[in-house]
Amino acid sequence: MAVERGDNERYRTLARRTLMLGGLQAGMISLLVGRMYYLQVVESSRYRMMADDNRISMRLIAPSRGLIVDRAGLVVANNDQNFRTLIVSEQTRDVERTLGVLSGIIQLSASEVERIRHDLTRRRRFVPVTVRENLTWEQVSMIEVNAPDLPGVIIDVGEVRSYPLSDQAAHLVGYVGAVSEDELDDDDPVLALPGFKMGKSGVEKTRDEDLRGKAGTSEMEVNAYGRTIRELSREPGERGRKVVLTIDSELQVAAHNRLMQERSAAAVIMDAQTGAVYALASAPGYDPNVFSKGIPADLWKSLLDDETTPLINKAIGGQYPPGSTFKLVVALAGLESGAIGLDHSVTCNGTFQLGDHTFYCDAYKNGGHGTLNFTEGIARSCDVYFYDVGNRTGIDAIAKVAGLLGLGDRTGLDIPGEHPGTIPSTVWKKAHTGEPWYAGETISCAIGQGQVAATPLQIATMVARLASGGRAVVPHVTKDISGEELPAVEWPKIDFKPEHVEAVLAGMRAATDHGTGKDIQIKEPGMQMAGKTGTAQVHAYTVAERDSGQIAKVDDALPWKLKNHAWFVGYAPEDNPRYVCAVLVEHSGKFGAQAAGPVAHDLLLLTQQRDPARINVSAGRQAEPT
């Protein structure tokens, strides 16, 4: 054991330093252990959450939109199956070949193929790319049959809104469309789903939150590339609630079809007692089925440019001078203000003089109506009678009664797009023009001209409030939501003297009995109506035109936009008011009794024959499609 000289010392140094290194190692290992303890024990729950955030992706499942049905349970807004075909590039060996085969079935245009290729290159290989939406059943079966030649092509079923009544109830039911940027502020996350549609007009918009339903959620496990590995849990959404309308869709369709005989018209049929709207028609309309799939730009432009304004719901959004229908307001205002009594008579010789201005009556050429009492003033719609009453009553008393009858402000109908109309007054004029009111303006307003403007819905509401014996009826189109009846309202009495209201109604009965509306009276026993005609001038006749006695010829020569509006508003049965109907024929160029009256006749007759007040869902409920 001859240990070399110096080796002992060398060994001692080595051993000492090795132990130092070993200690350093132990320290470094402790550092690792401490770090592992910190990560895996102290901070573990935080990292576990981050790991779950990594792998779990929440997906929203779009809820099925609630149906809209009419009062009989007939569906007016439905969910149709939307068959789409998609392609998954990783499942098809040759995309070009597959698209070629597919093109033989559904005729893909060059631009479509271009878009699909673009989408395929941008998405990950396992993400399906939409090839075409809204396939017909034949196309779906063809694709299914050719499945072996179409690897990676899948058919997917979505939902698309459909409107069986098409343009016949377009304005009323409305349509759905893509969610716009500012609508996204709504805190419902379902709105952010790609392709989600929300109500854009009509009942679809007003009741959107009820119809929308609640989104379901699906927890998916995804990998780092976003590919779904499996579903961890699923919470089904809640389908939207069913909205039942007060509308009688058969009556609605009849009203629309009747209006389509005119170039541009609107009609409202409502319940005089409850305010339930049975039909709300505006013609021409548009096809909302096209809208819910996305509106083609050229169609949109042609609808916008059309002077008959098919996009506007004229029944609630069109403001027209009410013409002689406004005389009902003036008559009641005269009585209520005490300016005239029930026995007030006026002698009409064709003109009315105020200062140095002459106002004419329609009967001017025939030497006037002669002496008329209150009832006959309404029945024969004598302008001079109402010039006189208006002049005595004053504009502010007229405006007050107009307001009580629902004019000059939105009635509060539960669909969007209503306009307030205009009822002028001294205060109104001061506020709008800064000028004082002139007595002569009252004369024009007394026959529903001048600044006075109202929607067909307001005119119908006005008559409902009279026919109900002076109740503040408010029109509405929603009957119940998911079986939850909207609270039935006992409309409050308006502070009118009953005999005054009755006197006005008597005037309306006389009008259809022997007055301006006698030719359009309903002949069926027990269904007679009471009503008021109206002819609203757009063009102011010159004295020469009036003196010529050829006003009809003058009218015919006017451009459409300047022709008179024809009005008729009535209720039936005349002895037991139930149904109110207001009809406006825009720029008809004819008298109310000639153009609007026959429409109202047809509609009120049909309404009474159908008696929609008796129809309700429980009687006519239909199996709800799932």
Added chain:
Amino acid sequence: MAQITFNEPEPRLSGKIKLLPWIFILLVIAVGAVGGGALYSAANGSFLPWAKPQLIRFGMSLLVMLAFGLVDIRVWFRLSYPAYVVMLAMLAGVEVAGKVGAFGAQRWINLGFVQIQPSELMKIALVMALARYFHARSSEDAKQIRTLVVPVLMILMPTAFVLLQPNLGTAIMLLLAGASMLFVGGARLWLFATVAAVGLAGAPIAWRSMHGYQKRRVMTFLDPSVDPLGAGYHITQSRIALGSGGLFGKGFLHGTQSHLNFLPEKQTDFIFPLLAEEWGLWGGLVLLGAFALLSYYGIGVGLRSRNQFGRMLAIGLSINLFLYVFINTAMVMGLIPVVGVPLPLISYGGTSMLAVMMGFGMLISVLVHRDIKISRRYPLGD
């Protein structure tokens, strides 16, 4: 090697086999099996593409280890300088070929069943050369600064080549292992303090010479949030994998971070988080403990050897193993920047495995031949 004659007779083969450290060998096999299991899991429960080739390579490496262990330590002693010179030449060649060739950095040598980087073998060759150098130096010599010129050059030359490749992880390992050898060999302590001070002062210069990706790694290490989707993503996902594993882990084949591919390079440099995610803190500690045992065992082997070459060789190889494990685990835990050092015997790839197993083989050889004395001036004469 028949012409080589030894002063002391070589022990008989049967005697050597009796001396083999079976517990050490079993521990190595156990760690290798853990590696196979981890790679099986990394492939979502499949032997392909990683676990099977890795296990085959491990089996071959195991034979290499045993064979190396039975080779007389004096053979390793004599091969020390030639091995170093050959590896240095290959590193230089790789560097030249890498510059000349059109295929970018060519770091590989094909050994048939495994391709290996010269830089990996250099880690062993450097330890051998330094061990031999200090074997011939007395403790007085080791205190002389001029004595240290040669070994410092022996360390810096391969480090420079490796840095040029560029391979920061290996360069750091060569430097630290070399420095440890000088320390154990008896160099004066104040030298290390001076070098550390100069190193700190020279850090800005080193920073300027670093490659863009290396700088980015350091920056990202200092603040992972600067690049959450790029380089920082690795560190963040690695920490999430570790942390979410918790105390007992998510279970074998149930790691979400690794199986859903959130953890990048999970089969190579980031295999430790995969293990720690599935086996938890306890699994990670057991593996770290196994590595620590292997390393300390090697140190113990060194301390028991009766020749300076064997002592320094065993200690150097043990430090080398420790550096592998520490740098890899510290980087995946976010303690140090990501420098690209694999976890030996576990990470997929033959390079580090073969190098580490060769080292283990020499370690065994030191153990088996621990009583053989080698003259300071051997083989020039006694």
